[in-house]
Structures are given as C-alpha cells and as structure tokens.
Amino acid sequence: MIEADHLSKTYGSTLAVEDVTFSVEAGEILGFLGPNGAGKTTTMRILAGYLPASRGTARIAGFDVHENSMAVRQNIGYLPESPPLYPDMTVEGFLWFVARLKGVAAGDRASRVAAAIERCNLEEKRDVLIRKLSKGFRQRVGIAQALVHDPPVIILDEPTVGLDPRQIIDVRNLIKSLAGDHTIILSTHILPEVSMTCSRVAIINKGRVVATDSPDHLMAGLRGGQGYEVEIAGDMAAVEPMLQQLPEVRSIEALSESGGDLAEGHRRLRVMTQGDRDPGQAIAATIVGSGVGLYEMRRIRLSLEEVFLELTTQEADADPPMDKAATASDATAAPPEPVAENDTNGTHHSSDQEES
Amino acid sequence: MQILWSNLIAIYRRELQSYFASPFFYAIAAIFWLLSGFFFVVILLGPDGVIAQVSLRDQAGITEPPIDVPYQFQGIFLNLIGSLSLFLLPMLSMGLYTEERKRGTLELLATSPVTNWVVAMGKLLGVVTFFFTMTLPLLVYEVVAFSASNPPASYQVLLLGHVGLILMAASVLSLGMFISSLTDSTILAAVLTFALTLLLWVTDLIANSLAGPIADALGNFSLIQHYNDLIRGQFNTSSIVLFCSYIVLGILLTAQSIEAFRHQRS
Structure with missing residues (x-):
C-alpha cells in the first residue's frame, strides 16, 4: 500500500x-x-x-x-x-x-x-x-x-x-x-x-x-537482546571465568548496585546471552557448581527503549x-x-x- | 471539472467566511466607508464641490457648454476612490498566503486533491468579493443622488466606472496575492504590495510627464490610466484585456510560487 x-x-x-x-x-x-x-x-x-x-x-x-x-x-x-x-x-x-x-x-x-x-x-x-x-x-x-x-x-x-x-x-x-x-x-x-x-x-x-x-x-532479535540477571553470594572472581566459557554467554557485567537491598556479600550480575539456545540451565548449573550461592535468577529482555538507544x-x-x-x-x-x-x-x- | 468547481467553491466560501468574520477587515471597510462618504459629500456638496461650481457658472450667466453634473462628479469621485483603494488593497491581500504559510494550512491545501491555481483563483474571488461589498454603498449613494438629476444620469457610465474600480482592484489584489505567497511575513507582504501600488502610481505620473514611445508604452501598462478611461465612460477593449492580463498573471505567478516554495523549502 x-x-x-x-x-x-x-x-x-x-x-x-x-x-x-x-x-x-x-x-x-x-x-x-x-x-x-x-x-x-x-x-x-x-x-x-x-x-x-x-x-x-x-x-x-x-x-x-x-x-x-x-x-x-x-x-x-x-x-x-x-x-x-x-x-x-x-x-x-x-x-x-x-x-x-x-x-x-x-x-x-x-x-x-x-x-x-x-x-x-x-x-x-x-x-x-x-x-x-x-x-x-x-x-x-x-x-x-x-x-x-x-x-x-x-x-x-x-x-x-x-x-x-x-x-x-x-x-x-x-x-x-x-x-x-x-x-x-x-x-x-x-x-x-x-x-x-x-x-x-x-x-x-x-x-x-x-x-x-x-x-x-x-x-x-537484536544483539544483546536477552540475558539473565543473577544475584550471587560469594566470590565473583571464581564464577565469572566459568560462565565466560559457556558458548552462549556473550558478556558478563557486574551491576554496581550499592543500594541497601542487597545483603552483605551479595552481588548482582547481568549475563547477556546470544544465539538461539537458552542457556539458563547451564548458567544456573555453573554458578551452583562453582560453589557460589545463587539467590536470585531472573530472565531479562531489553526493552524497546534500550534497543532504541542502542x-x-x-x-x-x-x-x-x-x-x-x-x-x-x-x-x-x-x-x-x-x-x-x-x-x-x-x-x-x-x-x-x-x-x- | 465538477471537482475543480466544487474545490473552487470550497476555497471561495472559506475565504469569504474569514473576511466577514474578522474585525480587522471590518475596520478596513469602516475606514473606507468613512473616507469615501466624506469625499462624496465634499465633492458633490462642498463649497468647491461640483454643484457649487455649476451654480457659480449659472450666476455668472455661463450656460454653454452645459455641465453634466453626475458625469463630472463621477470622474473626480472615482478617481479619489481609486487612490484610496491603492492604500487599502495591500491590507486586504497581505494575509492571503502568508497566513496559510504561518498556520501550516498550506500543507493541507498542498496535500488535498486541488490544484494551486484553483486555490489562488478561489482566494482572489473571495477577496474581490469582499472589496465589491465595500464599494456597494458608494454605488447606492450615487444612484440615490443622481436619481434626482435632470436630465437623467447615464447609469451605463456609472456602472462602467464601478466595473473599472473592481477590475483595477482585482489586478492589484492579484499581484498582491502573488507577493503574499512569497513570504511568511504579513507586514512584509503589505509593505511590498504597497510599494508595488506606489510604483504603478509613479509609472502613471512618468507616463503623463513624458512624451514619445516610452511614455506610450508605460501608459499602456498603467493601471491608473486605464482606470481613468473607464471611469470617464470610455469603454476600451484594451483596458479590459490589460486588467484581465494582470489578474491572470497574478494567479499564475502565485500558483508557480507555491509550487516552487514546496520544492525548495527547508
């Protein structure tokens, strides 16, 4: 038309x-x-x-x-x-x-x-x-x-x-x-x-x-469109390289939330994924397997705003x-x-x- | 054809409505009526008026040649009205397109199934109708005053004079419309149109004071000269052709300038 x-x-x-x-x-x-x-x-x-x-x-x-x-x-x-x-x-x-x-x-x-x-x-x-x-x-x-x-x-x-x-x-x-x-x-x-x-x-x-x-x-569909936000307790340095080795993981970013809602020693990470397969299970297994406490895991999707800004x-x-x-x-x-x-x-x- | 006609009527009605709903145009009409009424009284009945002069001649015993009072009066009166109009006409035409450009309604007109020249024609018809309404009371004064004259006044001459006035005004308005299509500024459009009417005036004066072919040529292009012929009852096809040429020229230039404006606007 x-x-x-x-x-x-x-x-x-x-x-x-x-x-x-x-x-x-x-x-x-x-x-x-x-x-x-x-x-x-x-x-x-x-x-x-x-x-x-x-x-x-x-x-x-x-x-x-x-x-x-x-x-x-x-x-x-x-x-x-x-x-x-x-x-x-x-x-x-x-x-x-x-x-x-x-x-x-x-x-x-x-x-x-x-x-x-x-x-x-x-x-x-x-x-x-x-x-x-x-x-x-x-x-x-x-x-x-x-x-x-x-x-x-x-x-x-x-x-x-x-x-x-x-x-x-x-x-x-x-x-x-x-x-x-x-x-x-x-x-x-x-x-x-x-x-x-x-x-x-x-x-x-x-x-x-x-x-x-x-x-x-x-x-x-856009690059970096999907991922997980996880809250862990423990040494971040221990878990990060292992996550990085997963083929579906594209980037890991520590969210610098100094807000009071995080308990002492807890960290929040944003793990962005790529490809068609959803690596949720692998991420959870990796974190748990590395001996770090997993407190929260949430799937995230970039909003249209973020896509737009990108x-x-x-x-x-x-x-x-x-x-x-x-x-x-x-x-x-x-x-x-x-x-x-x-x-x-x-x-x-x-x-x-x-x-x- | 049907569509063109209904478009023309749509534009024409909108224009009329905007003139008759606007205090500004009533103010212009009021000034026009006040001054023209004043001229009418002074020229006809004033101490140096036509009637006073005729009675002076009568007292002096001069009866030949006889003076046609309505004719004499009309020549002087419509000449003055013509000059007055040259001042007021730019104010009537200044907003024709500048307002459309400022309000963004040109975008509506330009994206509607209507051609530029139909818009220009509708607008010109609207403003000429308004001017015609302004001159109607003058016609009434004259008809009333001259119904008493003996021998009876020639209504043909009277009518021809008014047709001349409308044609002259339509020519100026058409060119003024073109000028208003060139700018966003109403004031600038008024000033430029006023400059144009002054130029017409000067052309006329130059033509009158010169001799030779240049003067003839200038005289032939002069609106005022042809207007003066018409109000003296001298019907001349070339005058009508000249006025119509100015009117058509104004419409065509306007249509072109709107087209060009769309092509080059930034």
Whole structure:
C-alpha cells in the first residue's frame, strides 16, 4: 500500500533523509520511530506528496507520489506535524471545508463529517471556534481532518503530541481501531506508542532507517537482546571465568548496585546471552557448581527503549548485527503480531514515560 | 471539472467566511466607508464641490457648454476612490498566503486533491468579493443622488466606472496575492504590495510627464490610466484585456510560487 524506495532528500547541502526504503502492507500500522531531527517529518512529507524527494520514489496505493500526485492526494489523509487548522472556523465548519476540498460527494458530506466528529470525540466542541480550543482538542480536530474523507492511507506525523495521558490513550485506541480498513503510517519519538499501536516499526536515525521489524522481534532479535540477571553470594572472581566459557554467554557485567537491598556479600550480575539456545540451565548449573550461592535468577529482555538507544546512539559499532537482524526478519517475513500482544512490554514503561 | 468547481467553491466560501468574520477587515471597510462618504459629500456638496461650481457658472450667466453634473462628479469621485483603494488593497491581500504559510494550512491545501491555481483563483474571488461589498454603498449613494438629476444620469457610465474600480482592484489584489505567497511575513507582504501600488502610481505620473514611445508604452501598462478611461465612460477593449492580463498573471505567478516554495523549502 505504501512503498518507499531509496528515498533521499537534501536541503541544500544537508542530508535530511538518506536511502530510506520500507513498505507497508494494506491494513498495517507502521510506526516510524526516531529521535527529533532524524528525518521523520521529511519522510512523512515526501509520502504525503508535500515535498518532492531528491532521489528515489514513493508509491501510495500504486500511484507515484510525485508523478501521479492528484491520485495520491485523493487516497491519503495527512496530519502534518502541526495540525493545519483555520482558527476562525468552527470545528464542524472546518471539517465540512476539508470534506469539500477532498472531493467527498455532496450527499456523503454530512455523514462523513458526523462520523469524523464522533470518532475523534469532538461532539461537545462541534460549534466552537478552533481558535478557542485547547491544544489537545486541536490535535483531535487535526486527526478528524485526516479521516473525514475516509482515505485508504493515513499518514500521521506525531499524532499524540500535546495530548494529556487520557487523550493519548483515546488517540491510540482510535488509531488501532482504524487498522484493517486503513493503512496507517505514524511517526513518533515516544517508544511505548510504537509497541502499543503498531504492528511494525521502522527505526530511523540521522536520516537512515536502521531497522524495520515488529516490535517484539526488535526487542528479542537484536544483539544483546536477552540475558539473565543473577544475584550471587560469594566470590565473583571464581564464577565469572566459568560462565565466560559457556558458548552462549556473550558478556558478563557486574551491576554496581550499592543500594541497601542487597545483603552483605551479595552481588548482582547481568549475563547477556546470544544465539538461539537458552542457556539458563547451564548458567544456573555453573554458578551452583562453582560453589557460589545463587539467590536470585531472573530472565531479562531489553526493552524497546534500550534497543532504541542502542540503535541510535552506538550506531557505528552496532551496525553489522543490526543489519543482520533486519534482513533475518525480512526473510522470515513474520506475520504482523496481533497488536494486543505488544502491550505486555509497552504498558509498564508507558506510564512513567508519559508522566516524565 | 465538477471537482475543480466544487474545490473552487470550497476555497471561495472559506475565504469569504474569514473576511466577514474578522474585525480587522471590518475596520478596513469602516475606514473606507468613512473616507469615501466624506469625499462624496465634499465633492458633490462642498463649497468647491461640483454643484457649487455649476451654480457659480449659472450666476455668472455661463450656460454653454452645459455641465453634466453626475458625469463630472463621477470622474473626480472615482478617481479619489481609486487612490484610496491603492492604500487599502495591500491590507486586504497581505494575509492571503502568508497566513496559510504561518498556520501550516498550506500543507493541507498542498496535500488535498486541488490544484494551486484553483486555490489562488478561489482566494482572489473571495477577496474581490469582499472589496465589491465595500464599494456597494458608494454605488447606492450615487444612484440615490443622481436619481434626482435632470436630465437623467447615464447609469451605463456609472456602472462602467464601478466595473473599472473592481477590475483595477482585482489586478492589484492579484499581484498582491502573488507577493503574499512569497513570504511568511504579513507586514512584509503589505509593505511590498504597497510599494508595488506606489510604483504603478509613479509609472502613471512618468507616463503623463513624458512624451514619445516610452511614455506610450508605460501608459499602456498603467493601471491608473486605464482606470481613468473607464471611469470617464470610455469603454476600451484594451483596458479590459490589460486588467484581465494582470489578474491572470497574478494567479499564475502565485500558483508557480507555491509550487516552487514546496520544492525548495527547508
């Protein structure tokens, strides 16, 4: 439904987007994740046909965004970074205007506008001037504006920016409810958003897509994705070399937790593993066999935050394994995970993320 | 075609709505009405007004040639209104695109199935309609005043004068719209458009003070000269063509500048 093929965009001499390639299947939600200034908005604008790409092509619903611009425009709903609103219009008047502009047939306009108002929970603000709305409501009018003509493809640039936590949940549910009938691409710099709403993620940094996968695969499949945290009592020097000899163990790290919750003489280690086999049993046996007391052993998984940080901050040394992960998952072509499953990992940190 | 038409109407209605809902434009209209009403009274009834001069001539016993009061009046009055408009028109056109650029709504227009020139045309129609509404009371004054004249005034001349006013205004607004599409700054757009109208004025003065082919050429391009012809009841196809050319030029340049803006923005 959406295909980006080696898109590049330069502004003068600065490179905003370089060689971005991805595709989104019909009915899928792709999250476009990256830090501020990574090129998310530029990519969204190219897809929406607002900016021409310097190199490469993008196709939406089979139409080239540049050569067949009018056909593409009829097939997309687009929420730019800042919602495009006329402050001197009422919510309903504005949606009528957009419906007319997008070529909704005269007979369907009333029902389309009413549906968009209902979907975005704008009933009570129907007759209020947009100028008088709070930022959260404006954002919702912006989303309603992208939906009003019921387009097959919806492009949302940072849809939850400026909303309060309750509204964020509403918007995420709204986006999820749109999947299936609509193909959605949304950009965000908020990680839980991706794991909660998207069936696939593309991580972009400094203008390049560094990984594309389902949120679960990204968390599991990347280098250093899994491991164990163990609490031992005794001499660490005795156990460490033995663990190191296990083929599945990639690294051992002593966690410098001087917090009071560790008993005297206890240590906490993080053992990161690699490969397909889970060496949990071997690790436990090694520790116990070396005569050190094993008090706690917990399986850990890097959160999406950590994957993200790893991908976007240690780009240079993390490059080869990342590519491997991306291609491996492409080959297996994992079917999109049901969205609900992804929630398990997102919900924990979503609350602290948003409150901070 | 159907789509173009409904797009045009959508843009046009939105523009109208923004003009008629804005206190700023009512203030401009109020200034226009105040000054034009003042001109009307002074030129027609003032101590040096047209009627006073005619009665002076009557007292002096000069009856030939007879003076057509409505015609004389209209020439002077609409000339002044034209000058007044040149000051006010930049304020009407300054926000046409600068506001869209500032609010980010250009992104909505540019990603909707609507072409740039339809947007430009809808916007121009909107602002010209607003200006037309501003001039309506003047037409009413004149019709009321001249209904008493004997012999009856020529309403054709009256109408032609007002058509000239609207055409002249539409030309300036069209070029002003182009200027507003070049910048984010409303003030800058107003200043540049004002500079343009001053230039038109100067062109006219130069054309009047020079002789020879250059003056002729300048005169042919001068909006004010053609406007003055129209308000004196001299219908000339070339005047209409010139005004329409300015209007079309403004729309095309605007469409081009919006396209270029999208291609080069950073």
